[in-house]
Amino acid sequence: MITNEFIAKIEGHGNLKIDWSKNSVNLGVHEGERLFEGILVGRSAEEAHWITPRICGVCPIAHNLASVRATEDAYGIKVNETTKLLRDLMVCGQMIQSHVLHLFFLVLPDYVGIDRGTELNQKDPKSFAKALALKKMGDEIAYTIAGRNVHPTTTTLGGFHKLPTKEDLKNLLAELEKNKETATWVPQLFSKFDYPDLKVELQLAALVGDSISVDSSTDKNQKREMFPAKDYKKNIEEELRDYSTAKFGKLKGREMLVGSLARLAIGGETEGYKLDFANPFHNNLAQAVEIFKYHKQAVEIVNKLLNMEMDASIASPTAVAEGGEYRGIGYVEAPRGGLYHEIHLDSSGTIVYANIITPTVQNLTSIEKSAQQMINNTMGMSQKDRERLLNMLVRAYDPCITCSVH
Numbered sequence: 001m002i003t004n005e006f007i008a009k010i011e012g013h014g015n016l017k018i019d020w021s022k023n024s025v026n027l028g029v030h031e032g033e034r035l036f037e038g039i040l041v042g043r044s045a046e047e048a049h050w051i052t053p054r055i056c057g058v059c060p061i062a063h064n065l066a067s068v069r070a071t072e073d074a075y076g077i078k079v080n081e082t083t084k085l086l087r088d089l090m091v092c093g094q095m096i097q098s099h100v101l102h103l104f105f106l107v108l109p110d111y112v113g114i115d116r117g118t119e120l121n122q123k124d125p126k127s128f129a130k131a132l133a134l135k136k137m138g139d140e141i142a143y144t145i146a147g148r149n150v151h152p153t154t155t156t157l158g159g160f161h162k163l164p165t166k167e168d169l170k171n172l173l174a175e176l177e178k179n180k181e182t183a184t185w186v187p188q189l190f191s192k193f194d195y196p197d198l199k200v201e202l203q204l205a206a207l208v209g210d211s212i213s214v215d216s217s218t219d220k221n222q223k224r225e226m227f228p229a230k231d232y233k234k235n236i237e238e239e240l241r242d243y244s245t246a247k248f249g250k251l252k253g254r255e256m257l258v259g260s261l262a263r264l265a266i267g268g269e270t271e272g273y274k275l276d277f278a279n280p281f282h283n284n285l286a287q288a289v290e291i292f293k294y295h296k297q298a299v300e301i302v303n304k305l306l307n308m309e310m311d312a313s314i315a316s317p318t319a320v321a322e323g324g325e326y327r328g329i330g331y332v333e334a335p336r337g338g339l340y341h342e343i344h345l346d347s348s349g350t351i352v353y354a355n356i357i358t359p360t361v362q363n364l365t366s367i368e369k370s371a372q373q374m375i376n377n378t379m380g381m382s383q384k385d386r387e388r389l390l391n392m393l394v395r396a397y398d399p400c401i402t403c404s405v406h
Helices: 036-040 045-055 060-075 081-112 117-123 125-146 166-178 180-190 229-235 260-267 280-306 359-377 383-396
Strands: 014-019 024-029 203-208 211-215 224-228 236-239 248-251 325-334 337-346 351-357
Touching (some): 014 383, 036 351, 045 060, 060 081, 060 125, 060 337, 081 117, 081 280, 081 325, 117 125, 125 166, 125 280, 180 280, 203 260, 203 337, 211 260, 224 229, 229 236, 248 359, 260 280, 280 359, 280 383, 337 359, 359 383
Antiparallel strands (some): 014 024, 203 211, 337 351
């Protein structure tokens, strides 16, 4: 049994507890709960989007935006086009930052015969330099729009404390144009790898506007359905398991996969790359494709901002408290999938209830099911080879353990 070895090269501490005699597996998360939802209670409405980014240093922009949108929804705040574009640009930066870090420093070693990402500098210094340049580009987007590359400072309810200048945007556009060829190169690189063959029946889910779209095409039922994102709690259930400090999420009682692979399956925009949506290992190729996609989207947004008169106004609340409370739900596609924040405020603007469902919580059941399928498929292999494939499989999902134990 694997009982004490943490899986290397993932964010946080987790392991697979495997009974080889029974060919059964449990995915354990072994970090203490940090109880951010409880921390929020008693705080003011304006503090939520400052506190929740501290859940994670890898995806703080996603938490910031989900929180600020939840509070805006509670207060009936409608933001202007400038704010929408700037927030979309923040998401582009967040996706690029996270995907580059994961792919080049945590995943790539599995496919090029090195132990850790920093060894890439010796094996392939040109590729290492390209990875650093892309990470710097993602950081520059965040710094220019969000105020710094980790934990945003410029966002506020209804808009931004500070807008980037036209000169800031021109400099950012130059950085993006400089890295255009490199962003194109990433999916080309990751499309060449021989990914392990694995087929798993899963539901793929992603946010499309104000709805959650679910694709069961990897399942024999082969169907597509949608429901309002605000109904997330009616459809996404969390359950406790005695071997994990993180909850496990299911979609209508079944395992679900969220993140890059699900987004490309739902959106159908694969940029010409062939992805196997039933193979979780292809999530890494999907992340590589998304680096190219979000780079392209960032260029489009910056050009729009440069060709318009930016509106620095901050929208005001319009909602009236019902039953003495304001209630709002905010959601955003984070690097690892749909992120949901819910907040209830009393008439004075004090938080009385908060709920957060992170992407990794939604993916945990999928990881466990995929690991079980991998065990079933590899019974003729040595235990060492099976362990290697199982560790690669968990890394393919890009789990964020600290988010899962928020």
